[in-house]
Amino acid sequence: MSPELTRRPEWQALRQHFAEIGSLHLRDLFAADPARGERFTAEAAGLYLDYSRQRISADTLRLLGELAEACALPRHIAAMFRGDLINTTEHRAALHVALRAPAGEQIWVDGRDVVADVHTVLTRMEVFAEAVRSGSWLGYTGQPVRNIVSIGIGGSDLGPVMAYEALRAYSRHDLRLRFVSNVDGTDLAEALRDLDAAETLFIVCSKTFTTLETLSNAQVAREWCVAVLGSDAAVARHFVAVSADAERVAAFGIAPAQMFGLWDWVGGRYSMDSAIGLSTLLAIGPAAFRDMLAGMHAMDVHFRDTPLAHNLPVLMGLLAVWNNNFLDAASVAVLPYEQYLKRFPAYLQQLAMESNGKHVTVDGVRVDYATGPIYWGEPGTNGQHSFHQLIHQGTRIVPCDFIGFSQALNPLPVQHDLLIANMLAQGEALAFGRSADEVRAEGTPDELVAHRCCEGNRPSNTLLAARLTPWSLGTLIALYEHSVFVQGVIWDIDSFDQWGVELGKQLASTTFAELSAATLPALAHDSSTNTLIRRYRQLRDAPGR
Numbered sequence: 001m002s003p004e005l006t007r008r009p010e011w012q013a014l015r016q017h018f019a020e021i022g023s024l025h026l027r028d029l030f031a032a033d034p035a036r037g038e039r040f041t042a043e044a045a046g047l048y049l050d051y052s053r054q055r056i057s058a059d060t061l062r063l064l065g066e067l068a069e070a071c072a073l074p075r076h077i078a079a080m081f082r083g084d085l086i087n088t089t090e091h092r093a094a095l096h097v098a099l100r101a102p103a104g105e106q107i108w109v110d111g112r113d114v115v116a117d118v119h120t121v122l123t124r125m126e127v128f129a130e131a132v133r134s135g136s137w138l139g140y141t142g143q144p145v146r147n148i149v150s151i152g153i154g155g156s157d158l159g160p161v162m163a164y165e166a167l168r169a170y171s172r173h174d175l176r177l178r179f180v181s182n183v184d185g186t187d188l189a190e191a192l193r194d195l196d197a198a199e200t201l202f203i204v205c206s207k208t209f210t211t212l213e214t215l216s217n218a219q220v221a222r223e224w225c226v227a228v229l230g231s232d233a234a235v236a237r238h239f240v241a242v243s244a245d246a247e248r249v250a251a252f253g254i255a256p257a258q259m260f261g262l263w264d265w266v267g268g269r270y271s272m273d274s275a276i277g278l279s280t281l282l283a284i285g286p287a288a289f290r291d292m293l294a295g296m297h298a299m300d301v302h303f304r305d306t307p308l309a310h311n312l313p314v315l316m317g318l319l320a321v322w323n324n325n326f327l328d329a330a331s332v333a334v335l336p337y338e339q340y341l342k343r344f345p346a347y348l349q350q351l352a353m354e355s356n357g358k359h360v361t362v363d364g365v366r367v368d369y370a371t372g373p374i375y376w377g378e379p380g381t382n383g384q385h386s387f388h389q390l391i392h393q394g395t396r397i398v399p400c401d402f403i404g405f406s407q408a409l410n411p412l413p414v415q416h417d418l419l420i421a422n423m424l425a426q427g428e429a430l431a432f433g434r435s436a437d438e439v440r441a442e443g444t445p446d447e448l449v450a451h452r453c454c455e456g457n458r459p460s461n462t463l464l465a466a467r468l469t470p471w472s473l474g475t476l477i478a479l480y481e482h483s484v485f486v487q488g489v490i491w492d493i494d495s496f497d498q499w500g501v502e503l504g505k506q507l508a509s510t511t512f513a514e515l516s517a518a519t520l521p522a523l524a525h526d527s528s529t530n531t532l533i534r535r536y537r538q539l540r541d542a543p544g545r
């Protein structure tokens, strides 16, 4: 059985259309329509999107819209907001929109109003955060908290790290936040090296509370804390947990009063605005955290209620499908021209790649088209001095998302205009390039003309907002969350499961037993794994090394 998507007349129409316009250059498209840079734009919740530098025409947009209708995108959007079990392989809702729904709104799952539950937890988080921030929460020896160490990985780390870095300008600078994720002991050792346990609070973040990296790091952190402070009783003043599994948290030794809950309808990579965001709330305070939620909600409402043609996440999602499946672009570069967004690309990697890196449809049929592209990126202008060369002149097409803000958070005399000038120049250079004639006219010697030419015709989006605030960060996150969902709907995949990560975990547990056994047991892997296991043990145990 072949999947339905590529058999749809709307898909075939796009194929045909690409054959007609695929070779058009952005120079021609702009020349043919001088107002293109005003027309191919959209705006929502304070975010302005310029998509005029995508290799599309008005017909492309119409045909993508028809594909979206054929794939029942509006029905899928409604189903998500209603709390239907759209994560079909796990029989769960994907209701991250409920995490930022205002108090009083109602969304029902299994006969419970989940919005009420969300606000109960949010209020508890705020009370706790106020106690810590005001200095009234005291450690075991009577000291207030000055250091917060969040232990978590994947969705229980990347969102909180990204948000903490993004909102540093709004954070309490006398609270030191650190994030430990890797099972590599270096991560924890370096995080704790200069901290005083008496004034350190640990947040153990794990939705399942089974994740090996997090549990083993939390265990060591607890031993460190108890050893320094001299009593098991210290754990109650220095550890809180965020999890959906109260029993496992209790078994670890953290009392229910010090646990903040989330639910199985919150996916890990969609959880940074749940209790998993406790570190963010501690850093920026309750009012700013609520602003972030309000920004997310504003984008949710826009996504839910706006016709497809003017809907920002829908446009971004459909353009991503166009680039991925018709232009055959295998990756997307996310280039924030805002230093505070330095971890945004890493956060998006999990969001996009764990969601849409799938090889079968929701019905388990092998896809015959490319699904999720590779997301990567670095803040500008740094990337311009390293990998932009490939984006400008390499043989692969790398669509770019530029993200910038009009107002600087740390204004220096000329820097911000310089920064944004560079962002705009990159988009312009990528789109229009520089022809051989133009290069020659600059007096370039003949033998260098080919080397200095830039073909152009490289697509990009530009997202512009007034200022990076908790609110605008919220809009940006929700924009990408929904854009990823739109892509998943078109590709007919389950964007909310992540079965692919399980195999490696299973194999690692067997291998761990083999690495740590006193004497090497019989190995039954392939010859590569067997040899590497032997060599590792040999190097590890070699005397004098």
Ligand SMILES: O=P(O)(O)OC[C@H]1O[C@H](O)[C@H](O)[C@@H](O)[C@@H]1O
Residues within 6 Å of the ligand: 153, 154, 155, 156, 205, 206, 207, 208, 209, 210, 211, 214, 268, 269, 354, 498, 501
């Ligand atoms: O929050 P946890 O249950 O500890 O999960 C942490 C992470 O690990 C898993 O392996 C998944 O791939 C991620 O989606 C998840 O966010």
